[in-house]
Amino acid sequence: MTTIADIPQAKPSRRGSLTLRVGLALLGIHLVLGLLTVFWTPYDPAAMAGGRLSPPSLAHWAGTDRLGRDLMTQIMIGSRIALMVGAGAVVIGALIGVTLGLLAAFATRFLDDVLAAALDILIAFPTLLLAMLVVAASESASLGTAIVALGIALSAIVARLTRILAKRVLAQDYITAARTSGTSWPMVVFKHILPNIWPTLSVNFALQFGLAVIAEASLSYLGLGAPPPNASWGRLLQEAQGTVYTAPLGAILPGIALVILVIGMNFLADGLRDRADPMRGAAR
Amino acid sequence: MTTHLDVRGLTLTTQGRTLVSNLSFAIAPGERVGLIGESGSGKSLTAMAVSGLLPAAIRAQGSITLAGQEVIGAPGRVLDRLRGTEIAIVFQEPLTALDPLMRIGRQIGIPLSRRHRRDGRDLSGRALESEILGLLEKVRLPDPSRILRAHPWEISGGQRQRVAIAMALACRPKLLIADEPTTALDVTTQAEVLKLLDALVKELGMALLFISHDLPVVASIAERVIVLRSGEAVEAGPAGEVLVQPRHPYTQTLVEAARAFDDALSGGR
Ligand SMILES: Nc1ncnc2c1ncn2[C@@H]1O[C@H](COP(=O)(O)OP(=O)(O)O)[C@@H](O)[C@H]1O
Ligand SMILES: [Mg+2]
Numbered sequence: 140m141t142t143i144a145d146i147p148q149a150k151p152s153r154r155g156s157l158t159l160r161v162g163l164a165l166l167g168i169h170l171v172l173g174l175l176t177v178f179w180t181p182y183d184p185a186a187m188a189g190g191r192l193s194p195p196s197l198a199h200w201a202g203t204d205r206l207g208r209d210l211m212t213q214i215m216i217g218s219r220i221a222l223m224v225g226a227g228a229v230v231i232g233a234l235i236g237v238t239l240g241l242l243a244a245f246a247t248r249f250l251d252d253v254l255a256a257a258l259d260i261l262i263a264f265p266t267l268l269l270a271m272l273v274v275a276a277s278e279s280a281s282l283g284t285a286i287v288a289l290g291i292a293l294s295a296i297v298a299r300l301t302r303i304l305a306k307r308v309l310a311q312d313y314i315t316a317a318r319t320s321g322t323s324w325p326m327v328v329f330k331h332i333l334p335n336i337w338p339t340l341s342v343n344f345a346l347q348f349g350l351a352v353i354a355e356a357s358l359s360y361l362g363l364g365a366p367p368p369n370a371s372w373g374r375l376l377q378e379a380q381g382t383v384y385t386a387p388l389g390a391i392l393p394g395i396a397l398v399i400l401v402i403g404m405n406f407l408a409d410g411l412r413d414r415a416d417p418m419r420g421a422a423r
Numbered sequence: 424m425t426t427h428l429d430v431r432g433l434t435l436t437t438q439g440r441t442l443v444s445n446l447s448f449a450i451a452p453g454e455r456v457g458l459i460g461e462s463g464s465g466k467s468l469t470a471m472a473v474s475g476l477l478p479a480a481i482r483a484q485g486s487i488t489l490a491g492q493e494v495i496g497a498p499g500r501v502l503d504r505l506r507g508t509e510i511a512i513v514f515q516e517p518l519t520a521l522d523p524l525m526r527i528g529r530q531i532g533i534p535l536s537r538r539h540r541r542d543g544r545d546l547s548g549r550a551l552e553s554e555i556l557g558l559l560e561k562v563r564l565p566d567p568s569r570i571l572r573a574h575p576w577e578i579s580g581g582q583r584q585r586v587a588i589a590m591a592l593a594c595r596p597k598l599l600i601a602d603e604p605t606t607a608l609d610v611t612t613q614a615e616v617l618k619l620l621d622a623l624v625k626e627l628g629m630a631l632l633f634i635s636h637d638l639p640v641v642a643s644i645a646e647r648v649i650v651l652r653s654g655e656a657v658e659a660g661p662a663g664e665v666l667v668q669p670r671h672p673y674t675q676t677l678v679e680a681a682r683a684f685d686d687a688l689s690g691g692r
Contacts (some may be wrong), residue, residue, distance in 0.1 A: 315520075
């Protein structure tokens with residue numbers, strides 16, 4: 140005899156693992172290129188390695204720029220910088236944002252309202268503008284400043300998302316159940332709230348990674364990012380601007396590199412979302 | 424000490440609205456008390472007040488002593504210690520009362536290892552797992568080693584409520600509050616869970632505060648009942664007496680409604 144309890148229940152499907160894999164593959168390209176530059180680059184990134192604005196050849200796969208530097212080397216270093224910017228900004232944004240968001244979720248009504256209003260005002264500013272303000276305030280353009288600026292700019296969005304998600308989890312019976320069995324608030328945060336908001340937060344982090352990379356390229360394009368010799372893709376674009384008709388690759392290739400990374404992170408976000416969804420559907 | 428829980432003149436208000444007014448009752452160790460009332464009469468709020476977990480918007484007046492300790496206005500540290508040793512709660516909806524992302528074994532393991540730590544013992548690994556399995560067996564769950572590794576959505580509603588009871592038992596509380604623990608279950612499962620609660624309370628010598636809107640259900644498990652209506656106790660007494668000879672008109676309507684429901688069931692057969 141079969142009872143209902145014996146019938147195996149559907150496991151959460153792994154649909155979306157394709158988008159996840161494509162995302163990981165695109166990110167992987169940059170991870171390999173970026174990590175490689177830590178140990179080795181085809182040419183010295185700062186030195187003249189060949190003729191000026193030479194087209195692609197066996198010696199220079201992507202050609203050279205107007206100072207005769209190897210373009211492939213520049214783009215690879217750009218990968219490393221973009222990854223550092225994305226990861227750094229997301230980590231900083233997450234640390235500040237999650238802390239603020241949890242604080243707001245736990246705060247008294249008044250403090251929560253104040254925090255929520257402050258976050259709304261911050262979010263009303265475009266991320267890039269906010270980051271430019273932070274860079275301007277720090278008076279020295281460096282890669283570190285750009286990362287901190289972007290992290291701060293992103294933290295408002297993370298904070299607002301965390302606040303909403305944490306409040307939703309806090310209203311659940313299992314939090315009350317944990318509390319009635321004597322679990323203290325800090326333990327509730329680490330054992331129940333963070334694990335339950337993590338699937339949604341991680342999707343957001345992947346998207347923000349992409350946002351941060353674009354924003355840093357924009358900062359560098361405007362001369363507010365990492366100063367030379369740090370070859371950010373944004374600065375490569377800006378430098379190639381004057382010769383875009385004679386040597387279009389100098390502008391096209393950094394653009395393609397940027398697009399690959401950002402699209403990869405978007406795929407990754409989609410894949411993560413698909414993984415998180417069936418679970419939440421079943422838990423409803 | 425003759426009372427484990429002593430509620431005196433409990434009044435709960437929010438923004439000028441009185442949700443519970445001047446409620447008094449006591450529960451002795453091992454005693455089984457039923458709290459009856461229709462939905463919205465303040466039963467759950469009373470349970471929350473007793474465990475010191477009222478929503479911030481609700482103000483409590485009066486006195487609640489649990490194991491000799493005043494609960495109203497007590498600091499969080501004191502309440503964290505009271506909860507899970509003196510008192511544990513089983514809720515109405517077993518699915519939402521379990522963390523959807525956490526395996527059953529771990530959900531039971533958290534309060535279990537905390538209780539052992541309080542007693543000065545560190546329980547982990549095999550020893551912890553075998554004690555969790557013991558609890559799952561105690562609540563008569565089939566195939567405990569599978570359920571230990573399952574997520575809440577992978578087991579049935581009745582099984583989830585048994586898990587919730589196991590979580591409460593892990594605390595080895597002196598008072599168990601069951602807030603409509605069978606309302607979300609189908610009739611057969613309901614009877615099984617009631618029987619289980621009844622047996623466990625007797626076996627472990629726990630006191631029980633059983634909350635329900637269903638008079639016959641309460642009468643089947645409680646020795647003494649309190650009838651709550653719009654936050655006021657309108658009648659209290661031995662379960663048999665109140666069920667057979669209700670004095671307050673409100674209780675009479677509850678009894679009649681239950682009878683009519685029974686008649687409709689048997690008449691329909
Ligand atoms: N957080 C809250 N804030 C304000 N009113 C509440 C809150 N929780 C419950 N109430 C009100 O208190 C009354 C009693 O609720 P409750 O104790 O949940 O009733 P029940 O007897 O069904 O368990 C209801 O009228 C409900 O609307
Ligand atoms: Mg209720």
